[in-house]
Amino acid sequence: MNRALKILLPLAVLGVGAGVWLTAPSKVDAARFEALTGNADAGQTIFTAAGCASCHHASGSDNKLLLSGGQAFASAFGTFYAPNISPSDAGIGGWSVVDLANAVKQGVGKAGEHLYPAFPYTAYTKMQDQQVADLHAYMQTLPPSDTASQPHDVGFPFNIRRSLGGWKLLFFSDDYVMTDLPEGVTERGRDLVETLGHCAECHTPRNAIGGLDTSRWMAGAPNPSGRGEIPGLTPTQLDWSATDVAYYLESGFTPDYDSVGGHMAEVVENFSKLTPEDREAVAAYVKALPASD
Known part of the structure; x- marks a missing residue:
């Protein structure tokens, strides 16, 4: 028994270590964004096409550009609430272009946590770096809101954020599905x-x-x-x-x-x-x- 434990225990430690390494949040290379200057006008088009306001605007408000969040999105895994993404301390006012890139391209928050794929970073990951810089420039021009983001209502085991690292290994890719563009498709x-x-x-x-x-x-x-x-x-x-x-x-x-x-x-x-x-x-x-x- 002791001999088996001496063999199994190191293997278990190695397995846990490998799991922790494999599921760690992966961030963008910050150097890619150092020379980029965002264009707010171009960012407005990206913001509109990406539907940011549709999910993040204040519930019940006529101002679609007040991105204080709060809308609820039910799913089989729990209910997700759109966070505040306005340019305030309660939102993403302190976020750099790299912070935004980590969120939209890697599904990683400013604190280094995995984000739930209710936020469609699995699609946004294919955004070009310049598009992210332009989007960041435009979002900084929007009205701020001090409304706190509402925590998601997600039960065990889906509330274990680290498990999303494993989910990303299985389903997160920046490859296009329509790889060969047919005639007429741009x-x-x-x-x-x-x-x-x-x-x-x-x-x-x-x-x-x-x-x-x-x-x-x-x-x-x-x-x-x-x-x-x-x-x-x-x-x-x-x-x-x-x-x-x-x-x-x-x-x-x-x-x-x-x-x-x-x-x-x-x-x-x-x-x-x-x-x-x-x-x-x-x-x-x-x-x-x-x-x-």
């Missing part, structure tokens, strides 16, 4: 759909522990709130033309003269502020999706 369209617009976060089904099932990319998914389904965007589910898609993103009206509802109304509000070329680029990507089961 990098801008892919950037808007897969990165900034993070469309797959709602329109792609997930596995039992919340990882996106990229084999069923954009094929529709259960609503995380437990109410209803989020429709698929592949040709199997959506027979709209590219013109229909672009017009819907501008006006909120479907080809059947129905109107947008739910959280998608926020998405349309954001995309209606982009250029017609941007909406056409998104439509081209959607129409290039492969059929699904």
